[in-house]
Ligand code: HEM
């Protein structure tokens with residue numbers, strides 16, 4: 001689609017969008033990992049919810065996350081229209097109006113919080129509400145267009161879901177859920193900056209002050225390495241806490257070694273070499289980041305299951 005036709009198409013008429021367009025507003029692919037980490041938080045908690053309650057909790061967390069995605073797209077329609085990766089989204093493509101996206105997002109957001117409260121408890125609902133607020137108001141509206149620290153601070157939004165899951169089961173916040181939060185918080189910058197490197201001019205064109213734009217691509221490569229080292233220390237160190245154990249340790253050692261290998265490779269490359277092989281290493285690191293988080297949270301779940309069976313796992317009493 002040419003820029004001219006895209007601009008023309010962006011004047012959508014209300015009621016044009018179909019089910020698929022509204023579903024796309026929920027950012028379903030990104031939300032899979034959000035929902036998975038919330039599920040692990042919920043299942044790893046020492047209090048078992050009734051399966052129907054657990055299902056409801058996960059559904060409402062997913063709806064809340066999706067609502068936040070829709071509100072993000074409502075606010076960012078102008079940026080999305082300028083970037084190759086995002087210009088086919090429902091609003092810039094002219095299939096959903098901004099007003100529709102706002103109404104859809106705000107309704108789902110309110111509904112998800114109220115329903116999570118009714119299905120579980122106030123603590124979980126308040127953290128969900130805060131997470132939506134953080135992603136939409138603090139990150140999307142407040143930080144993203146103004147500071148290259150947007151990802152580092154804004155990443156906190158994506159780190160809350162396991163805490164919501166844990167709170168849904170226990171009604172409280174605990175060291176375990178804070179550790180899960182910390183893991184995602186430290187993981188987000190390398191996850192995103194790897195992508196920013198191979199998206200090349202996208203953020204430049206849209207005027208978004210990502211690190212690649214404000215401090216350059218070499219600085220971004222250094223930042224990826226520094227954050228990956230910090231992440232590895234945290235992730236491996238967590239093996240010796242309540243969420244860890246031997247299974248988790250094995251997974252953490254393997255995935256952190258792989259992620260560090262990629263971070264070092266990214267750091268060593270100059271732009272010409274990266275461009276020559278179409279950012280193969282950066283793309284590999286981004287894909288690995290998704291498996292990395294999935295593997296760590298699967299291991300946390302495995303440790304909780306083993307502890308439940310009395311076979312080891314979390315808790316200094318068993319593991320140390
Ligand atoms: C501020 C924090 C974050 C930023 C800026 C960010 C950015 C991005 C971007 C731009 C993409 C490409 C998505 C697309 O084009 O649709 C992506 C992909 C993805 N992100 Fe993140 N991300 C963040 C945090 C997270 C978190 C916390 C999770 C999950 C726990 C996550 C999970 C994913 C997944 C699963 C994909 C792959 C989606 C696909 O298959 O295309 N991200 N991320």
Ligand SMILES: CC(C)=CCC/C(C)=C/CC/C(C)=C/COP(=O)(O)OP(=O)(O)O
Pocket residue numbers: 027030034061064065066068069072076086128131132135144157158161
């Ligand atoms: C439960 C709940 C409310 C969860 C929210 C989870 C959350 C904040 C995930 C963040 C992941 C995400 C879509 C980042 C995209 O950044 P971006 O919006 O800058 O990316 P874009 O350029 O693709 O729009």
